[in-house]
Amino acid sequence: MFCRCEVAYFDPPNTHTCPVCLALPGALPVPNRQAVEWTILLGHALGCQIPDRAIFHRKNYFYPDNPKGYQISQYDQPLCVNGSFEVPSADGDRVIGIERAHLEEDAAKTIHVGGAEGRIHGAEHSLVDFNRSGTPLVEIVTRPDIRSPEEAKAFLQLLRQTIVELGISDAEMEKGSLRFDVNVSVRPEGSDELRTRTELKNMNSFNFAAKGIEREVRRQAEIYESGGQVDQETLHFDPGNESAPPLRSKEEAQDYRYFPEPDLVPLEPATELVERLRGELPELPSARVRRLELEVGFALAEGLVTSGRDELYWRIPGDRSAVANVVMNELAALGLDPSAVNAEELGKVIAARGEIPRSAFDEALAASASPGFSAERYLAEAAIADVGELDPVIDRILSANESQVAAYRGGKEGLLGFFVGQVMKETGGKANPQVVNERLREKLQA
Amino acid sequence: MIDTLRLTAEEATGLVERGEVSGAELHRAYLDAIAERDPELHAYLCTVDEPDGEGVPIALKDVISTRGVETTAASKILAGYKPVYDATVAARCKAAGLPLLGKTNLDEFAMGSSTENSAYGPTHNPWDPNRVPGGSSGGSTAAVAAGLAPWALGSDTGGSIKQPASLCGVVGLRPTYGTVSRYGIVAFASSLDQVGPIAKTVRDCALLHRVIAGRDPLDSTTVELPEPIELPQAEDLKGLRVGVPKELNEADGIEPGVSEAVNRTIELARELGAEVGECSLPRSVEFGLPCYYLIAPSEASSNLARYDGVRYGLRVGNGDIRAMYERTRDAGFGDEPKRRIMLGTYALSAGYYDAYYGQAQKVRTVIRDEHDAAFEQFDVLVSPTSPTVAFELGARTANPLAMYAADLLTIPSNMAGLPGLSIPCGLSEGLPVGFQLIGRQFSENLLFSTGHALERALGFDFVPERLR
Numbered sequence: 001m002f003c004r005c006e007v008a009y010f011d012p013p014n015t016h017t018c019p020v021c022l023a024l025p026g027a028l029p030v031p032n033r034q035a036v037e038w039t040i041l042l043g044h045a046l047g048c049q050i051p052d053r054a055i056f057h058r059k060n061y062f063y064p065d066n067p068k069g070y071q072i073s074q075y076d077q078p079l080c081v082n083g084s085f086e087v088p089s090a091d092g093d094r095v096i097g098i099e100r101a102h103l104e105e106d107a108a109k110t111i112h113v114g115g116a117e118g119r120i121h122g123a124e125h126s127l128v129d130f131n132r133s134g135t136p137l138v139e140i141v142t143r144p145d146i147r148s149p150e151e152a153k154a155f156l157q158l159l160r161q162t163i164v165e166l167g168i169s170d171a172e173m174e175k176g177s178l179r180f181d182v183n184v185s186v187r188p189e190g191s192d193e194l195r196t197r198t199e200l201k202n203m204n205s206f207n208f209a210a211k212g213i214e215r216e217v218r219r220q221a222e223i224y225e226s227g228g229q230v231d232q233e234t235l236h237f238d239p240g241n242e243s244a245p246p247l248r249s250k251e252e253a254q255d256y257r258y259f260p261e262p263d264l265v266p267l268e269p270a271t272e273l274v275e276r277l278r279g280e281l282p283e284l285p286s287a288r289v290r291r292l293e294l295e296v297g298f299a300l301a302e303g304l305v306t307s308g309r310d311e312l313y314w315r316i317p318g319d320r321s322a323v324a325n326v327v328m329n330e331l332a333a334l335g336l337d338p339s340a341v342n343a344e345e346l347g348k349v350i351a352a353r354g355e356i357p358r359s360a361f362d363e364a365l366a367a368s369a370s371p372g373f374s375a376e377r378y379l380a381e382a383a384i385a386d387v388g389e390l391d392p393v394i395d396r397i398l399s400a401n402e403s404q405v406a407a408y409r410g411g412k413e414g415l416l417g418f419f420v421g422q423v424m425k426e427t428g429g430k431a432n433p434q435v436v437n438e439r440l441r442e443k444l445q446a
Numbered sequence: 447m448i449d450t451l452r453l454t455a456e457e458a459t460g461l462v463e464r465g466e467v468s469g470a471e472l473h474r475a476y477l478d479a480i481a482e483r484d485p486e487l488h489a490y491l492c493t494v495d496e497p498d499g500e501g502v503p504i505a506l507k508d509v510i511s512t513r514g515v516e517t518t519a520a521s522k523i524l525a526g527y528k529p530v531y532d533a534t535v536a537a538r539c540k541a542a543g544l545p546l547l548g549k550t551n552l553d554e555f556a557m558g559s560s561t562e563n564s565a566y567g568p569t570h571n572p573w574d575p576n577r578v579p580g581g582s583s584g585g586s587t588a589a590v591a592a593g594l595a596p597w598a599l600g601s602d603t604g605g606s607i608k609q610p611a612s613l614c615g616v617v618g619l620r621p622t623y624g625t626v627s628r629y630g631i632v633a634f635a636s637s638l639d640q641v642g643p644i645a646k647t648v649r650d651c652a653l654l655h656r657v658i659a660g661r662d663p664l665d666s667t668t669v670e671l672p673e674p675i676e677l678p679q680a681e682d683l684k685g686l687r688v689g690v691p692k693e694l695n696e697a698d699g700i701e702p703g704v705s706e707a708v709n710r711t712i713e714l715a716r717e718l719g720a721e722v723g724e725c726s727l728p729r730s731v732e733f734g735l736p737c738y739y740l741i742a743p744s745e746a747s748s749n750l751a752r753y754d755g756v757r758y759g760l761r762v763g764n765g766d767i768r769a770m771y772e773r774t775r776d777a778g779f780g781d782e783p784k785r786r787i788m789l790g791t792y793a794l795s796a797g798y799y800d801a802y803y804g805q806a807q808k809v810r811t812v813i814r815d816e817h818d819a820a821f822e823q824f825d826v827l828v829s830p831t832s833p834t835v836a837f838e839l840g841a842r843t844a845n846p847l848a849m850y851a852a853d854l855l856t857i858p859s860n861m862a863g864l865p866g867l868s869i870p871c872g873l874s875e876g877l878p879v880g881f882q883l884i885g886r887q888f889s890e891n892l893l894f895s896t897g898h899a900l901e902r903a904l905g906f907d908f909v910p911e912r913l914r
Contacts, residue, residue, distance in 0.1 A: 019531050023752045026511045026630040069751020257794035262636035
């Protein structure tokens with residue numbers, strides 16, 4: 001944020017450092033223009049106001065991952081304020097208020113050796129990797145507008161996709177380039193008071209966040225129902241152990257002694273810059289969810305957009321619902337790069353899905369992102385739909401399984417699947433399942 | 447034979463340019479002088495044997511990072527620390543061909559007014575070794591006064607160039623805040639720290655200021671100079687409006703001998719054609735010092751947090767991280783840094799911020815406005831630089847408040863971010879008296895030409911009497 005070191009997540013420790021991010025005596029910060037511009041861009045996506053003047057403050061505390069003894073952050077005059085972010089849901093939009101989005105520098109990474117759960121307490125020694133020290137970090141604070149674990153998850157997914165599409169971060173939780181804390185409080189139904197909240201930390205996936213919130217809501221409700229009071233505290237969840245009780249933070253109340261960073265002048269983004277960035281804003285994922293919902297329903301629309309696959313969906317011709325399902329289920333499971341898929345050819349395969357063997361369809365999908373992919377080869381493997389070819393096979397199977405035939409005729413119609421399976425097996429999966437179904441029913445009823 | 451006591455940097459530059467003396471010979475001459483006189487004075491913390499450059503050598507205060515050369519800020523906590531990079535001012539000196547002669551002593555982390563707070567022992571005044579050289583840049587001013595360096599860089603937060611220049615009988619400029627890069631300067635109070643030149647003459651100061659001044663992309667608080675630095679020529683002061691702020695010239699504690707020398711100099715300015723008038727800076731002088739002692743320690747408490755034993759410098763102790771921090775900082779910092787860290791931490795704490803740091807920043811605006819108003823009527827404001835001549839070693843060490851008062855007259859304009867020049871203007875009890883000239887922002891050229899005209903007329907002999 002304030003030096004020129006490369007952002008590198010998996011490089012050997014302490015190979016991207018300089019006097020500034022190591023806090024050598026005399027080093028001074030110089031703000032990263034790109035980071036400031038991207039934060040303003042994000043502010044626009046979050047519907048924020050961009051004040052004429054933003055100020056960096058020093059947040060003072062001692063910790064080995066904080067080499068200057070203070071973190072340069074923003075305090076009462078952040079870059080982006082008063083926004084709102086629309087999260088579409090099955091029953092209309094939810095509007096989540098955005099308190100602020102501010103820019104700061106990330107801390108270094110500490111590795112505590114020999115202690116419990118990698119924490120500093122009880123560690124034999126600690127190592128510090130300063131590669132991450134000074135990486136630009138945007139902190140987004142919502143208003144208390146999120147009402148359920150599902151809503152939290154939907155918000156986080158949409159926010160992540162928005163950030164990725166703006167091109168300002170890969171926002172990957174396993175890298176640590178997206179992290180979040182959740183504040184939770186409960187209240188009686190119908191009430192609009194805000195009760196004491198707890199802060200949940202250490203949640204490293206959206207699903208885990210939803211689960212963590214659910215557990216915390218239950219915990220708080222039980223406390224109130226048994227006549228107790230919730231304490232304001234920070235709770236660390238163990239991602240691996242769902243039934244584990246939350247760990248209470250041992251930290252004492254900190255006084256960070258914020259004061260304006262005297263090594264930096266105020267940020268005063270020019271109106272032209274702010275407006276130019278507003279103009280660069282692409283169509284946001286939330287708008288696309290709404291557009292898509294009309295074609296394929298909310299669940300698929302949300303899934304396609306938040307997984308970044310809706311662009312591929314639009315490119316593939318054919319029945320919208322069939323295309324959406326293939327993109328969201330089969331293609332997603334294959335882990336193909338959506339942008340590499342030959343949409344035109346894949347469309348032909350999807351359209352012929354009923355006429356080609358399952359195996360050919362699967363092969364076609366797997367090959368759809370490879371160079372030179374063409375539908376022709378797979379369409380040539382048309383399924384066996386010729387009754388003259390299928391009937392002898394069906395007859396053979398029925399006579400070999402007389403007891404099952406009797407059971408079917410006695411009312412166990414669920415056995416149909418068994419016969420279909422046998423036919424498919426016999427034909428090496430190449431029989432047209434629809435025709436097999438029809439012929440079987442006919443013959444079994446006879 | 448090179449007479450380093452008399453030789454000015456401008457003359458030395460001429461000798462080198464004309465090929466009469468090589469850079470190496472010049473360097474050697476100063477090292478010889480250091481070997482002869484520095485054991486008594488202790489102006490240097492270290493010297494550099496091999497010159498890196500062919501020009502006139504320079505001494506740098508030991509808060510200026512020098513690649514590969516120990517930079518300690520006169521603190522035990524940085525003992526043995528060798529920077530991997532040059533401060534911008536050090537790099538600019540190198541680029542101008544000025545080889546490093548050595549690193550000069552100071553009050554630890556530039557906190558003090560006598561150089562007695564150095565963890566490596568005090569510097570002595572070349573005019574009288576029983577007396578202090580002033581501080582915190584006392585090593586640099588003593589080195590220049592004693593002919594142990596042709597010129598030097600110091601740093602000034604509350605008066606740390608001007609006051610020791612005054613006490614050692616040399617010329618020192620505190621530049622306009624934001625005109626000289628702080629990149630690589632061990633920080634004390636970021637919103638006040640400025641590096642500046644120290645030399646025997648005003649012209650030497652201007653020459654050196656020309657080397658170091660100007661915007662640095664590595665220091666966001668620097669700006670481009672509105673005009674280049676000129677070498678002063680002025681012989682008179684015709685048309686110059688000189689303001690004499692009552693409070694800066696009549697403050698309690700100004701010694702009569704100091705007042706006499708300063709008043710004679712003001713009279714001289716009038717004879718040289720200046721229009722002299724009285725003005726007033728009541729709130730600047732009343733509130734300057736107390737507000738300074740809120741702002742500077744507050745910033746220092748944060749700036750000194752990085753000395754934690756984790757990455758460089760001193761580390762004391764096994765045990766957990768808390769214990770290591772505490773032992774390292776307890777053993778590494780002297781009393782004055784500890785005192786200021788405590789003061790500053792307190793002033794920034796929740797519940798006190800508005801009353802202390804926040805309020806002091808507001809007063810700073812008042813001080814700036816008051817100076818602006820004075821500059822509507824005057825071009826230059828003048829006063830003694832220090833209320834007293836050099837005091838005896840140990841005289842004030844037991845009383846921090848008496849020590850703080852040494853900067854009473856330099857602090858107000860520093861708080862306003864204004865440039866100030868101190869020139870020697872005579873003797874009192876055989877010790878130099880400094881004359882402070884304060885200008886508008888970016889008025890260094892006017893300060894230099896005014897200072898130069900006065901210097902010519904004063905004819906002050908900068909070689910300490912006992913060394914002549």
